[in-house]
Amino acid sequence: MNAERIYIYKRYERFWHWSQALLIIVMMVTGFEVHGSYSLLGFAKAVSIHSLAAWTLLTLWAFTIFWQFTTGEWRQYLPSLKNVAAMIRYYAFGIFRDAPHPFHKTVVQKHNPLQRLAYLALLAVISPLIWGSGLLYLFYADWPRLGLDAVLSLESVAVAHALGGYLITAFFFIHVYLTTTGHTVFAHIKAMITGWEEVAPKH
Numbered sequence: 715m716n717a718e719r720i721y722i723y724k725r726y727e728r729f730w731h732w733s734q735a736l737l738i739i740v741m742m743v744t745g746f747e748v749h750g751s752y753s754l755l756g757f758a759k760a761v762s763i764h765s766l767a768a769w770t771l772l773t774l775w776a777f778t779i780f781w782q783f784t785t786g787e788w789r790q791y792l793p794s795l796k797n798v799a800a801m802i803r804y805y806a807f808g809i810f811r812d813a814p815h816p817f818h819k820t821v822v823q824k825h826n827p828l829q830r831l832a833y834l835a836l837l838a839v840i841s842p843l844i845w846g847s848g849l850l851y852l853f854y855a856d857w858p859r860l861g862l863d864a865v866l867s868l869e870s871v872a873v874a875h876a877l878g879g880y881l882i883t884a885f886f887f888i889h890v891y892l893t894t895t896g897h898t899v900f901a902h903i904k905a906m907i908t909g910w911e912e913v914a915p916k917h
């Protein structure tokens with residue numbers, strides 16, 4: 715049976731996804747330099763690029779949150795535990811035996827149940843951790859005025875921020891691997907570039 719083609723990622727969504735990916739890659743590279751993992755641009759330059767990328771990403775998110783709510787696309791991230799076990803079995807075993815994909819992608823349901831959980835974890839766990847600690851870092855000079863110096867230590871904020879950095883790096887590698895598991899190796903990536911995805915016919 716021939717694969718069907720569906721228009722899945724709208725123009726703004728693709729713009730948002732790739733600019734976010736680029737900014738996060740810049741933040742990972744500069745962040746681990748600030749952390750002391752290696753020396754590439756020099757500490758001061760790494761700090762200023764990291765902060766500039768953070769402000770740019772916050773601006774991008776302001777527009778994206780508006781877009782998600784006005785288009786109703788935010789519903790795509792609502793978690794569902796239905797078929798999660800089937801997805802885990804597929805990624806652990808089925809995929810290596812050419813078993814049929816347990817999820818059929820449609821325009822109204824573009825993420826499989828495991829993707830929904832992963833994106834929700836990114837949004838509800840990793841993002842608050844990394845952004846909360848990052849903003850506290852950025853406004854460290856204002857802590858005494860805000861009374862935060864009595865309740866927070868710079869060390870705990872640094873540990874939380876580094877933990878967030880490791881988690882997002884783990885997300886990044888798992889995410890890139892999983893994007894190659896579509897109908898063909900590049901089916902999902904092509905969809906995120908052109909908007910159109912080839913999906914396997916429904917079984």
Ligand code: HEM
Nearest residue numbers: 727731734735738739790833886889890893902903905906
């Ligand atoms: C850390 C940086 C990244 C983050 C935070 C991120 C986040 C996301 C999110 C939230 C989605 C869902 C988009 C939606 O709801 O429309 C998504 C989808 C996708 N991402 Fe990323 N992404 C990142 C980097 C990348 C990279 C480097 C690639 C390329 C290899 C990539 C390829 C894709 C593809 C192909 C999809 C669509 C998956 C599908 O259709 O099943 N992403 N990403």
